[in-house]
Amino acid sequence: MLNDNKWFTEVYPKHGSALSIEVKAKLHEEQTPFQKIEIYDTEWFGKLMVIDGCTMVTDRDNFLYHEMMTHPVLYTHPNPKTVWVIGGGDCGSLKEVLKHPNVESVVQIEIDERVTRLAELYFPELCASNHDARAQLLFIDGIQWVKDAAENSVDIIIVDSTDPVGPAEGLFNQAFYRECLRCLRPDGILVQQSESPLFHTDLIASMHQTMRAAGFPSICSLFFPQFIYPSGWWSATMAGKGDLNGFREEAAQARPFATQYYNVEIHRAAFVAPEFIRKALT
């Protein structure tokens, strides 16, 4: 059995399973007005951030999630210039978006400033682009931000949130999607982390329904591995104001930056839905 002092464990009570990561030490723990944040140093994954008992990022494997939350949507949109990241306080998505030279401005709207301050301390690599002149970091409620924003004011909205409970719950409903649709310009795309295809199939199906009901004409999900999240397999769901068929393959092939996971073939393959997901979506 695992010695509790040496392992961080996230238990998935509804799915009769758990994930353990061997840790060297707990480096930090605090309760913010929004949530409990813990930072660990691990044996193999580098630093680990945990929020309310749920794994968020490690040095070792965050590239999978952050590349797949950003590059597929940025190479699907015909000409993305302005991007909002809702949540994303560790700044990993922000950093990937800023790799795109044609992007002119990125606003990150994170409700809990402590996530970003701790990321700056413990995950400096993820925060390496925080001072890019195109980046703006706000610490306010993303739901309110979208409500207050002008219509037709953004090309891409990336919702990089925690699970759909607690502070993130209001990011998964029709009212929020309607506001996003209103803020997006004509070719605009919303992309949102949408949990595990295996454990949360119903959530993915209900997101598709709710996005459609909110008025988005095209919706599709993409899939990628993520060891530290429940089931080790994760997804993101895109909702387009226009169609989502415009993969700018040549631009993706000629991307002027390095990636560890994303490439043209991964992009195409990621959108292939397994049979049980197709069924759940019909």
Ligand code: AG3
């Ligand atoms: N956002 C998705 C976290 C969901 C993890 N869920 C869990 N461990 N139960 C992560 C933020 C990365 N920028």
